[in-house]
Amino acid sequence: xxxxxxxxxxxxxxxTALTRPFWDAAAEGRLAIQHCEDCGKxxxxxxPICPNCWSRRLVWKDASGRGWLKSFSxxxxxxxxxxxxxxxxxxxxxxxxxGPTMLSFILAGTRPLHIGDMLRLAxxxxxxxxxxxxxPVEPGAEEKPK
Amino acid sequence: xxQSKGAIVGIGELKPQRLTSGVTTLEMIAxxxxxxxxxxxxxxxxxxxxxxxPQVGETPQHVPATIAEYLGLAPTMANVVDLGGASGAxxxxxAAAAIEAGMCEAVLCVLAxxxxxxxxxxxxxxxxxxxxxxxxxxxxxxxxALLMQAHMAKYGSTARDFAMIAAAARAxxxxxxxxxxxxxxxxxxxxxxxPMIASPxxxxxxxxxxxxxxxxxxxxxxxxxxLRKPPVHLLGAGEKVTHRAVSQAPxxxxxxxxxxxxxxxxxxxxxxxxxxxxxxxxxYTIMVATTIxxxxxxxxxxxxxxxxxxxLSHKGDKPLNTHGGQLGFGQPExxxxxxxxxxxxxxxxxxxxxxxxxxxxxxxxxxxxxxMSEATALVLGAA
Numbered sequence: 115x116x117x118x119x120x121x122x123x124x125x126x127x128x129x130t131a132l133t134r135p136f137w138d139a140a141a142e143g144r145l146a147i148q149h150c151e152d153c154g155k156x157x158x159x160x161x162p163i164c165p166n167c168w169s170r171r172l173v174w175k176d177a178s179g180r181g182w183l184k185s186f187s188x189x190x191x192x193x194x195x196x197x198x199x200x201x202x203x204x205x206x207x208x209x210x211x212x213g214p215t216m217l218s219f220i221l222a223g224t225r226p227l228h229i230g231d232m233l234r235l236a237x238x239x240x241x242x243x244x245x246x247x248x249x250p251v252e253p254g255a256e257e258k259p260k
Numbered sequence: 261x262x263q264s265k266g267a268i269v270g271i272g273e274l275k276p277q278r279l280t281s282g283v284t285t286l287e288m289i290a291x292x293x294x295x296x297x298x299x300x301x302x303x304x305x306x307x308x309x310x311x312x313x314p315q316v317g318e319t320p321q322h323v324p325a326t327i328a329e330y331l332g333l334a335p336t337m338a339n340v341v342d343l344g345g346a347s348g349a350x351x352x353x354x355a356a357a358a359i360e361a362g363m364c365e366a367v368l369c370v371l372a373x374x375x376x377x378x379x380x381x382x383x384x385x386x387x388x389x390x391x392x393x394x395x396x397x398x399x400x401x402x403x404x405a406l407l408m409q410a411h412m413a414k415y416g417s418t419a420r421d422f423a424m425i426a427a428a429a430r431a432x433x434x435x436x437x438x439x440x441x442x443x444x445x446x447x448x449x450x451x452x453x454x455p456m457i458a459s460p461x462x463x464x465x466x467x468x469x470x471x472x473x474x475x476x477x478x479x480x481x482x483x484x485x486x487l488r489k490p491p492v493h494l495l496g497a498g499e500k501v502t503h504r505a506v507s508q509a510p511x512x513x514x515x516x517x518x519x520x521x522x523x524x525x526x527x528x529x530x531x532x533x534x535x536x537x538x539x540x541x542x543x544y545t546i547m548v549a550t551t552i553x554x555x556x557x558x559x560x561x562x563x564x565x566x567x568x569x570x571x572l573s574h575k576g577d578k579p580l581n582t583h584g585g586q587l588g589f590g591q592p593e594x595x596x597x598x599x600x601x602x603x604x605x606x607x608x609x610x611x612x613x614x615x616x617x618x619x620x621x622x623x624x625x626x627x628x629x630x631x632m633s634e635a636t637a638l639v640l641g642a643a
């Protein structure tokens with residue numbers, strides 16, 4: 115993948131008032147997800163009610179940015195023409211340390227990807243906006259203190 | 261007074277507004293559903309049936325799955341009721357009928373709509389469009405590639421194991437002159453040599469889109485006795501809807517068909533091993549692999565060995581998709597799932613011609629939608 119991802123003509127998110135905090139945080143390089151103040155569960159994607167207990171007491175918090183790779187695929191034939199210049203590229207299912215799973219763009223590390231790899235948030239400009247992409251944590255890399 | 265057919269136990273209502281601003285129908289459905297379930301004094305987990313209206317534009321397809329995922333529900337009966345102004349009333353008796361049929365116990369019937377001053381440029385506003393597509397994941401191929409990769413990593417299943425499914429479908433299609441791949445067999449090597457679409461998924465492991473159509477007529481067992489063809493009986497059914505987006509799947513290596521098939525076997529008093537025909541939904545090779553395992557025909561992760569141990573042709577010990585499956589026949593969009601019903605009826609009537617199976621008493625038919633997330637199973641029996 116040699117193309118500058120930021121120049122891709124890809125489809126951006128369809129933002130609503132409810133989901134705007136997620137995308138505003140993404141633009142600043144943060145990953146914000148909802149947390150339920152009643153059952154304590156983290157929620158992704160954003161909703162007006164907690165999908166676990168249906169409480170409306172959802173608050174936004176920054177996620178740790180840590181997760182692990184549940185599955186991935188190297189895309190050779192993208193479903194959207196805007197991604198053709200980037201192919202092959204990798205998307206994956208990222209289980210966040212907070213619990214929920216999200217689909218994301220996975221940046222290349224120095225080694226081949228494997229399911230179970232630890233991942234770290236890697237905000238990346240794609241198609242003219244910063245998205246919460248992820249990259250593998252290199253083996254032996256020290257976790258920096260927060 | 262006649263015996264009650266069902267009871268309405270909770271209601272919810274949103275205050276009408278002339279216009280909404282930046283609110284999706286899904287958000288409103290969540291709000292009003294919560295009110296009705298609170299009114300009923302039920303826990304959300306008690307809701308196991310879901311009837312919804314069509315949402316033209318915003319969520320063009322897979323409407324019940326999208327709403328179930330949004331609400332955190334996993335219903336064992338889910339459907340769209342599309343009767344215009346009669347949809348609400350139409351939901352009530354369908355809910356009662358589904359409960360009477362033993363498919364579920366508590367049905368949420370919900371309709372809502374936003375009213376934006378200017379329609380968004382892209383009408384599709386579902387969570388996949390907002391949270392998957394911008395990251396480069398459009399279309400079903402990627403979802404099933406992610407499921408396949410997870411199976412390989414968890415169980416060590418191989419590309420060759422999966423390719424056997426596509427090769428068997430092509431082989432069976434050689435006895436179906438109507439199949440799109442009639443006259444075009446493909447062996448395991450050909451499947452593995454076909455282009456990589458989304459790793460680990462090869463081109464020949466994906467159905468070919470085609471035009472087509474399928475139809476069936478259902479009547480009562482009593483009425484069926486006086487008609488010209490031998491009836492094929494519905495002996496049991498099961499359904500389960502767990503999610504819409506692959507990222508929200510509760511499991512990657514087992515799907516909702518596991519529960520749907522269990523209910524169908526339980527209702528019919530049959531076991532997977534007793535099926536004379538396996539008519540299994542096969543949009544991708546991984547779908548058949550997971551279904552064989554979820555049916556209990558082999559242990560989880562062992563589908564490859566199971567395939568090697570059995571003959572899947574009409575002459576074999578485990579006939580599977582004798583019409584060629586959709587991998588061999590082609591997928592006429594939503595009618596593709598019905599091909600598995602129609603072939604089962606042909607076999608159970610003894611009308612399958614040169615691909616007729618010798619013993620045709622029981623058939624398992626499965627249907628699957630979205631990202632291994634919408635599942636229906638039927639056990640059919642010969643007259």
